Structures are given as C-alpha cells and as structure tokens.
Amino acid sequence: xxxxxxxxxxxxxxxxxxxxxxxxxxxxxxxxxxxxxxxxxxxxxxxxxxxxxxxxxxxxxxxxxxxxxxxxxxxxxxxxxxxxxxxxxxxxxxxxxxxxxxxxxxxxxxxxx
Amino acid sequence: xxxxxxxxxxxxxxxxxxxxxxxxxxxxxxxxxxxxxxxxxxxxxxxxxxxxxxxxxxxxxxxxxxxxxxxxxxxxxxxxxxxxxxxxxxxxxxxxxxxxxxxxxxxxxxxxxxxxx
Numbered sequence: 001x002x003x004x005x006x007x008x009x010x011x012x013x014x015x016x017x018x019x020x021x022x023x024x025x026x027x028x029x030x031x032x033x034x035x036x037x038x039x040x041x042x043x044x045x046x047x048x049x050x051x052x053x054x055x056x057x058x059x060x061x062x063x064x065x066x067x068x069x070x071x072x073x074x075x076x077x078x079x080x081x082x083x084x085x086x087x088x089x090x091x092x093x094x095x096x097x098x099x100x101x102x103x104x105x106x107x108x109x110x111x112x113x
Numbered sequence: 114x115x116x117x118x119x120x121x122x123x124x125x126x127x128x129x130x131x132x133x134x135x136x137x138x139x140x141x142x143x144x145x146x147x148x149x150x151x152x153x154x155x156x157x158x159x160x161x162x163x164x165x166x167x168x169x170x171x172x173x174x175x176x177x178x179x180x181x182x183x184x185x186x187x188x189x190x191x192x193x194x195x196x197x198x199x200x201x202x203x204x205x206x207x208x209x210x211x212x213x214x215x216x217x218x219x220x221x222x223x224x225x226x227x228x229x230x
Contacts, residue, residue: 009153032217043203043221044156051217090155092219094211099163100171101146101211101219105155 002027004093006104013081014112021076021107023065023091033074034092034101035065044090050074061085083113115140119204119222126194127230134189134225136204144210145187146171146219147179149200156203162187163210194229201226 005024013019025031035047048059055067065076074091091104117138126132138145146161148171158171162181176198178190187206191198205219 006155032211034218036219036221043223044205044219045221046218049218094217099144099169099210100158100161102158103148103156105153 002093002095002098002102004091004102004104006089006091006107008107009105010108010110012110012112015083016080017111019076019078019081019085019109021089021091021109023074023076023104025072025074025091025093025102027093027095028072029095032094033065033067034094035059035063035074035076036090036092036103038088038090038106040087047076047089081109081111083111085109086111115220117204117206117220117222119202119225121225122223123226125228125230128195129193132191132194132227134191134202134204134227136187136189136222137185138187138204138206138220139185140206140208140220141184142206142208142220143184144208145181145204145206147177147187147189148203148205149173150203150224151200159189159202191227194227196229199227199229 003026007022033050036044037047038044050057050067058064088106094101147159148156157173160179162168202225204222
C-alpha cells in the first residue's frame, strides 16, 4: 500500500536555527507532492506543492522543498525559523491512480523564542 | 471569500445518537473529501467524492456515510456514533481530483471537534 513517512514526530528548535523535515513516500509512479501546515487551533493550509519541472520548490514564508525522485523524498527546509513557525507540518502525496491524497503522520515543530 | 465551511465546529454527543456534520464550499470544486485527525495518526481519509452523486470509500469509512446531492455540499453522517469516533474532522475540497491538473491542492475547512460519550 502507498504510504508517506515523516520520520521526525517532534522537533524543537531555537529561533534562527535551520530546519529540515523529512518526507518519504512509497509510490513508484508519477506523483504530486505537498506540504501543509497547521498552526495551533487552525485548519491545514498549503505551504508548497510540486507537480513537475524544477525539483526545488519555493513556498510561502520562506519555506522550500526538494523533490529527489531517486530517493522518493520531498524534504521541507527553511534556513532560519521563527517563533511563528511553531505548528504541525504534514507531507502529502497524490497520484491519479487512486484519486486520493495520502498524508504523513505529521511533525510537530516548536520554535523557542 | 473562497472557503470551506463546516458545522458544527464543536459537538459533544452520546453513543448511538445520529449526527450530521455539514460541509459546504463556494469555489465550484469538483472533488471533496472528509478526513479525521487523531494524535500520532495524522490525517486519514474517510470518504471522498469526485463529483455530484459520485462518492467512494477512503481508508477508514466504517461507521460513516456521505452524500453528494449538490456540488457545493458534502455532509458526513454518523448513523450511530461510538466513542472511537471521537476525533477532529476536516472537510476539504479541490478543483481537480488528486493527480490531475496543476491546481489539485486541497482547501480545508476549520475542522469539527466531535466527542462521543
């Protein structure tokens, strides 16, 4: 079965530290990849997405992600985190074969001021 | 304003008392879906709909029903709620179904926190 793995369940960083959250998926065909963010008490919002083209994708709020097809990975990065980045981050994959989005279990990021 | 609206946002009910969580989107999206979010399990898909009168099971459909009689509405029905359905529920929609088109991102509602006693 297709799956999405987010290996870091909880991450604690100080402000200005660099961030990298891992995401690996198991589907071997053509995929679309997403990162969503959920701020405390809010709904999920799209951070960035990859459909095709340049594997380095830039999103909102200084986030970026790199699609590495050979590693089935789509890691999220930010050079310098802020306290306001405290949130839960979800990686998701979709492909036309199943008409579904498959989400990872999420990574809770806490940024210390 | 483009949005997905869910109601109720919070609900406490008792085992066996039928309830419906409504979901409505004003973006003319074809694809709609329900998810439940549980600690440590992330988001799991309950049901989805490709278009009016077209619905299908997700990964955790047991105990739930849905209908899609109008494009904008996609209610989630719990015929006989049980405590294991205590969860945070999200409705989401997208213009295209997953894997099709470049605008396949999901737009989420604010969530409905359900407690079944």
